[in-house]
Amino acid sequence: MRLRQGLNDRLISWKVSGGFRQTVVEILERGRRNGMVVIGFSIIATMIALALLAPVLPLADPKELNTDERLLPPSSRHWFGTDNLGQDVFSRVIWGTRVSLAVASLAVCFSLIIGVVLGLTAGYFGGAVDYIIAGTIDLFWTFPAFLLALAFAAALGASLWNVILAISISYWAGFGRLMRGQALTIRERQFVEASRALGATHGRIMFTHVMPNCLAPLIVWASIGVADAITIESSLSFLGAGTPVTTPSWGKMLSMGMINIAEAPWVTTFPGIVLLITILGFNLLGDGLRDVLDPRMKGMRR
């Protein structure tokens, strides 16, 4: 409650200040001049637009089976051809965007929340709290995220929420480590001591002073994290441990199309390319943001 109050004050005071707006404008301006950010952002924006517009676009029903039109090559009717069940590949790729983006962004959100809260607590308090949380983080960190996600997804069963859960559980440790490391350095800064001397609570210091100071690397990691999450989701679906069979998903399309890869390469090629471009988009954005959000790069031309 107190924390929410604190965040509310913060928002109010943000409104009071115009320097904040100016900083945002500056960051946007620097982003606009950064090629990686522009390309990455354009790709992601296109993907998000396609995902959102999928229901209104004049697409064939992605789940409609048509035995007469199996494995047709790309044509004006079926831009990306059809798969072995006669489903329109283009339509399935577009609908697959929805699944991939939704799963990946939700998974990253959850990982971010778990990682930030635990990492912040560990780094800020130190001592025994840190020992336990950092140990847990390391435990999760030692496992390859993908293997862990595979194990969880297989155990939980195929459903979108289970995939999100599996990815979050296996991926949060990265954010936890990042946040803990940042918190460890920030908590030694004098303004943390100063706010304590001015009567701020631990919660307030953690969430309104330590966390905002770590925002830049978190944003960068989150962007690259989405790319990772998309890869994990596709891989899980590819292996059959991910999304349910009927849901159009890029990974699933790749694995289904593999059987006919010699006669009908378009079934796998197109989802593969889109998958690649999307991941590239998030990675470019992440890399670009790292430069844009780094104050040392201010005024630098690249």
Next chain:
Amino acid sequence: MSGERRPILEIKGLRTQFLLHEGTVTALDGIDLTIYENESVGIVGETGCGKSMTAFSVLRLVPPPGKITAGSIRFKGVELTTLTVDQMRGIRGKLISMIFQDPSTSLDPVFTVGSQLGEVISLHQGIYEEAALKKKVLQVLKLVRIAAPESVVRQYPHELSGGMKQRVMIALALSCNPSLLIADEPTTALDVTIQAQILNLLKDLVRGAGSSMMLITHNLGVVAEACDRICIMYAGRIVEIAETLDLFENPMHPYTKGLLKAFPKLGEQKDELNVIRGTVPNLMKPFRGCPFVDRCDSSMEKCRAFRPIMLEVKPRHFVSCHLYSGGG
């Protein structure tokens, strides 16, 4: 002797120790200090003598593994050492405030000056309404004589100069009219011309508000300018307390004498500066006698054996040294 003067802070027998694996470091070894209303007390001593620890102990912010192991700290008659964490937090910033040494790191770099001031004010005074908050913030900034407060409110700490930042820090500390302001080397990180301005500002504001101030510094010039009384610390103990003028004119403790002698005087031609020989004793080893004994020119047999007690040698002039304990 201090009949009418009402004490605001009474420290008695304060002992702060750091319990380390290698042993116990006694950072403060029985501090007795009283600060009265409307009074500025300077605490002077060399690095590591416990000046800052005294301040942190008063605020109960001694960094772990440090702990207040004995003694009492009474603030306006309230015992601070036994307050709950929440009660203590209500006192910090509102009744006792602190200013730190380096203004460039004492402000949060990611928030504007206005939002940081606003945070403290809404936290302690319960002002959440935007217009009222803004008004109060501007008022406080004007108080610390910041030019163009309207634009400073919207600026980030890195956009301000060192002196401006320290003014903002003072504004933060004084925004809730604390009864006691602790200033830990408030001018050390500033250049000399700004130092004088900041000191005068602090002095005026503290007097104007009827508050008291504990000014921590290693610079005797700073305390001479701003303080009513001076308290000299050495190795975790207070060795001498006197009124400013009295202390400069009649230093009694050999350490104080040494300190004053170490200051070069203007116009004096000298090849070498006066130094106090030797180094500070190891605070990990408990010593029975006077901590200054190894560096003292007038040490005696009993200095090694017995710990000198604080005596009022002259009115309002306290010294803890066997030279003045009578009976030779």
